Amino acid sequence: MKPLGWLGIIRLGLVQSAIGAIVMLATSLLNRVMVVEYMLPAALPAGLVAWHYAVQLSRPVWGHGSDRGRRRTPWIIFGMVTLAAGTLLAVNAIGLLAIRSVWGYALALLGFSLIGAGVGAAGTSLLALLATRVAPERRAAAASMTWTMMIAGIVVTAGIAGGLIDPFSLSRLAMVAGGVVTAAVLIAVAAVWRVEGKPAPVTPEPAASGPDPAFGPALREMWSDGAARRFTIFVFLSMLAYSMQDLILEPFAGLLFDFTPGQSTKLSGVQHAAVLAGMILVGFGGGAFGGRSPEGLRIWTAGGCIASAGALIGLAIGARSGSGWPLTANIALLGFANGVFAVAAIGAMMGLASSAKGREGIRMGVWGASQAIAFGLGGMLGAVGIDVGRALTGSIPDAFTTVFAVESLLFFIAAGLALRPQRNATISRMARAA
Structure with a gap:
């Protein structure tokens, strides 16, 4: 299979930008809103962010699934949709958290669980696709480009969301979050669409001989x-x-x-x-x-x-x-x-x-x-x-x-x-x- 050219690498970098944009919204903006606007204990968003990292222990499972299917694109799209859904659930949990409802805690925990799973599925499969399709001499440049684009996605989203969210209200937060996650998912889907190509037959290396293991x-x-x-x-x-x-x-x-x-x-x-x-x-x-x-x-x-x-x-x-x-x-x-x-x-x-x-x-x-x-x-x-x-x-x-x-x-x-x-x-x- 032909290695990815620079255009293909840039397209995958856009997926990384989309992941970074949603994660920034979930782990940075929502953290500030919980602590400042709703006077919730700082330990709450800190614990939720720590939990989303814990959920990412599932990354080997997502990576193994994409190995067995010989396709990364469906896993990337699935991860982006899961990440977006988890972020919207977390946003909607804030109103319930503000009144100290137990359902708010449950909804926030579910939301950040989906955020961790989405980052794991999309991010792992994206890196596996880069490892598979980028020529060795371009790997350092591809890593630099995709991570720079991720940071750019965070910066741009922070600027746009920060400008649109004032004057603050929960409904305005929901509208901004909905716009960000929708745009990010659409950009990611468009960027990854057909960039992978058809899966090529794999000749296993000696270390990976035999049928795909469980x-x-x-x-x-x-x-x-x-x-x-x-x-x-x-x-x-x-x-x-x-x-x-x-x-x-x-x-x-x-x-x-x-x-x-x-x-x-x-x-x-x-x-x-x-x-x-x-x-x-x-x-x-x-x-x-x-x-x-x-x-x-x-x-x-x-x-x-x-x-x-x-x-x-x-x-x-x-x-x-x-x-x-x-x-x-x-x-x-x-x-x-x-x-x-x-x-x-x-x-x-x-x-x-x-x-x-x-x-x-x-x-x-x-x-x-x-x-x-x-x-x-x-x-x-x-x-x-x-x-x-x-x-x-x-x-x-x-x-x-x-x-x-x-x-x-x-x-x-x-x-x-x-x-x-x-x-x-x-x-x-x-x-x-x-």
């Missing part, structure tokens, strides 16, 4: 692959370190550097802009430095993790130094390094998944589930770590220093895992030469 044997087969197992652990550790900083960077800037809310928000903008810069560098410029080969992607991945660890060590030092530390430059370095490792890791993920013909979906599903667990735990562990550190030491700088040091250590371990296949390949080449 889910349990397929999962065991995948886990028996040492490279795939190490990559799963790498995804968990790197994404755990990546997400631990999410909820503490702005409080860090406010508590130790006296940043105002507006200044800390701008600092977050600097970080995200730097993430995009790192993604673009690897995706479109990394080929000049070996970023198109599997070995090159591993080096970029490890380099991004090491640079992230270094930036976090800088923040730990900044926690001790106080206002004299160049915080903005440090945060920009952290964002840039995060962007480098994230896109390189996604490119490597596509390559490792495509090496097992007919098993791309379950591999992407396992790695997606590992990422979901890490994201669900990371933000909570970072915030809890600060609270526990302050309680034990009585020192805010000590608490932040400890958490940043732990994040840095996790990134160093992840870098070692990323380099291990490269080290083994080098040893094998030396042995053959001898």
Whole structure:
């Protein structure tokens, strides 16, 4: 089957934009509405968001289903419709939550369950399709393009929804949410329509020989692959370190550097802009430095993790130094390094998944589930770590220093895992030469 051209990759990027747009609505806008407009406990939306990550443990099931059917498109469309339905249910639950109705809690839980399932089905199948149909030399660029388009979808949706939702009312929220999810589903369906083509006959690799196994044997087969197992652990550790900083960077800037809310928000903008810069560098410029080969992607991945660890060590030092530390430059370095490792890791993920013909979906599903667990735990562990550190030491700088040091250590371990296949390949080449 002919690999996807740039137009096909852009079309799949539009699907990622649509997913990001709906997820932003469900996890960001609804969070603010529950806490600010309806004075609900902040733990409620936080718990619902954590639950939607927990539901994404189903990703291997969705990926395995698309493997067995040899088709990704129906699963992507099914996931988008499920995601849209869950978001609308969550919106409609807010009115009942405001009056503390038990049906509101039940409806919100069902809505966020569908949101998690929809993200898992659509996102896993989309990544499996990219892994299957994108040529190896274009994987880093495809990862950069699709993730950049996802962020663009979030930004555009946030701007449009923010402009239309004022003056706020529940009915206006329902109208805006309905418009966003309808537009996102239509864009995704149009973008993915006929881009996959007809399924080609699959000649199984030795590791995937025989008829398609059921889910349990397929999962065991995948886990028996040492490279795939190490990559799963790498995804968990790197994404755990990546997400631990999410909820503490702005409080860090406010508590130790006296940043105002507006200044800390701008600092977050600097970080995200730097993430995009790192993604673009690897995706479109990394080929000049070996970023198109599997070995090159591993080096970029490890380099991004090491640079992230270094930036976090800088923040730990900044926690001790106080206002004299160049915080903005440090945060920009952290964002840039995060962007480098994230896109390189996604490119490597596509390559490792495509090496097992007919098993791309379950591999992407396992790695997606590992990422979901890490994201669900990371933000909570970072915030809890600060609270526990302050309680034990009585020192805010000590608490932040400890958490940043732990994040840095996790990134160093992840870098070692990323380099291990490269080290083994080098040893094998030396042995053959001898």
